[in-house]
Amino acid sequence: MKIAVLGTGVVGQAHAQKLSQLGHKVFMGTNDPTKTKARTKIDQMSRPGIGIWLEVNPAVKLCNFQTAAQNAELIINATNGQSSLKILSGIKKDIASKVLIDISNPLDFSKGFPPTLSVCNNDSLAEQIQKALPKARVVKAFNTTNASVQVDPGRVAKADHHLFIAGNDQDAKGQVIKLAKQQYGWKNILDLGDIKSARGMEMILPIWLQIMNSLNSADFNFKIAR
Amino acid sequence: MKIAVLGTGVVGQAHAQKLSQLGHKVFMGTNDPTKTKARTKIDQMSRPGIGIWLEVNPAVKLCNFQTAAQNAELIINATNGQSSLKILSGIKKDIASKVLIDISNPLDFSKGFPPTLSVCNNDSLAEQIQKALPKARVVKAFNTTNASVQVDPGRVAKADHHLFIAGNDQDAKGQVIKLAKQQYGWKNILDLGDIKSARGMEMILPIWLQIMNSLNSADFNFKIAR
Numbered sequence: 001m002k003i004a005v006l007g008t009g010v011v012g013q014a015h016a017q018k019l020s021q022l023g024h025k026v027f028m029g030t031n032d033p034t035k036t037k038a039r040t041k042i043d044q045m046s047r048p049g050i051g052i053w054l055e056v057n058p059a060v061k062l063c064n065f066q067t068a069a070q071n072a073e074l075i076i077n078a079t080n081g082q083s084s085l086k087i088l089s090g091i092k093k094d095i096a097s098k099v100l101i102d103i104s105n106p107l108d109f110s111k112g113f114p115p116t117l118s119v120c121n122n123d124s125l126a127e128q129i130q131k132a133l134p135k136a137r138v139v140k141a142f143n144t145t146n147a148s149v150q151v152d153p154g155r156v157a158k159a160d161h162h163l164f165i166a167g168n169d170q171d172a173k174g175q176v177i178k179l180a181k182q183q184y185g186w187k188n189i190l191d192l193g194d195i196k197s198a199r200g201m202e203m204i205l206p207i208w209l210q211i212m213n214s215l216n217s218a219d220f221n222f223k224i225a226r
Numbered sequence: 227m228k229i230a231v232l233g234t235g236v237v238g239q240a241h242a243q244k245l246s247q248l249g250h251k252v253f254m255g256t257n258d259p260t261k262t263k264a265r266t267k268i269d270q271m272s273r274p275g276i277g278i279w280l281e282v283n284p285a286v287k288l289c290n291f292q293t294a295a296q297n298a299e300l301i302i303n304a305t306n307g308q309s310s311l312k313i314l315s316g317i318k319k320d321i322a323s324k325v326l327i328d329i330s331n332p333l334d335f336s337k338g339f340p341p342t343l344s345v346c347n348n349d350s351l352a353e354q355i356q357k358a359l360p361k362a363r364v365v366k367a368f369n370t371t372n373a374s375v376q377v378d379p380g381r382v383a384k385a386d387h388h389l390f391i392a393g394n395d396q397d398a399k400g401q402v403i404k405l406a407k408q409q410y411g412w413k414n415i416l417d418l419g420d421i422k423s424a425r426g427m428e429m430i431l432p433i434w435l436q437i438m439n440s441l442n443s444a445d446f447n448f449k450i451a452r
């Protein structure tokens with residue numbers, strides 16, 4: 001399958017690498033490919049720059065956001081939540097009615113840690129994206145756990161935990177569930193309803209960050225115990 | 227132990243009944259005891275009015291908020307989140323430096339279901355309470371699961387799920403952990419840090435409500451899978 005992964009951060013890298021390893025043709029979207037390739041320095045988290053990552057993952061094709069979206073049958077939004085709406089609005093025609101998996105979180109780090117959400121409570125970033133791109137079939141998913149767990153749920157508690165999804169298009173949600181189960185290995189997926197349910201999924205981020213701090217690890221996920 | 231349970235709703239009833247059954251002397255606080263006792267009608271959820279509940283639980287002593295707080299060594303705030311700050315501020319001197327377990331959620335149902343939060347993101351109800359009652363040792367706890375599970379965690383997945391707590395006073399949190407473990411049977415308690423962490427605990431409510439809708443049951447809780 002031809003898949004666009006928009007964004008070159010930790011989340012974008014995780015999905016692009018995994019999907020590429022699974023044999024999919026992955027187009028990684030960025031604002032300026034030349035500048036992105038030039039980023040080779042080690043970052044604050046001791047991770048090599050995206051330029052190095054691209055050399056290690058030669059099957060992933062870096063291109064600008066528009067080309068990535070045009071080439072793809074399925075689009076994953078892993079851009080920074082503060083930029084997502086602008087980036088996606090700019091390639092609205094290229095996304096058209098494709099399935100758009102939105103992983104972004106509207107985290108605002110401008111006042112330090114812990115961040116606040118730049119939209120919440122009576123609206124959500126996913127709803128804003130759906131409103132700006134009314135034809136796109138937006139499915140909120142994966143944003144409630146860390147990047148490594150998103151693409152490899154089995155690394156935590158033998159995948160005995162939950163992935164939440166929300167979206168207006170039932171067929172699109174079905175495609176995302178299929179991807180999550182068959183490609184990534186998710187066992188438990190809970191459909192929370194239409195795109196408005198993205199509010200709760202994004203508002204879980206503050207406690208997620210606090211749990212990460214308390215455990216001193218991001219390698220966990222929420223399980224709905226019954 | 228002498229315990230005040232402020233509030234006569236489902237959460238207050240659950241704690242008052244359980245603590246009373248465990249042999250504690252429970253003072254249930256309300257605004258006007260005479261009016262509260264007169265409420266005997268079946269409610270929308272097919273539950274008998276509090277007046278009937280009090281007859282079935284004669285060991286629970288109903289009194290006004292002030293008397294309940296004065297009589298108690300430990301205070302549980304189970305009042306409606308839209309009224310909590312006003313009620314607690316009014317009995318500030320009676321609460322003084324006692325441990326105050328805050329279960330309330332700032333849910334605003336004025337625009338229907340799903341409710342929004344009347345405070346969130348850069349503040350929380352628990353922080354507002356702590357600010358209004360600086361001497362009180364506020365511990366946010368129990369608000370992230372339903373009333374029945376709060377006092378009987380074993381009814382779900384053999385108690386294999388998590389209780390979150392937050393507060394500034396380490397000794398107060400120790401007392402709440404002891405109560406939760408030894409009296410109610412909680413197995414897993416995660417301390418999220420100071421009272422600011424109540425933000426995340428209160429902001430989990432929207433997804434909690436969505437999960438309840440999706441499962442068509444409130445009998446669940448979050449487990450941190452690792």
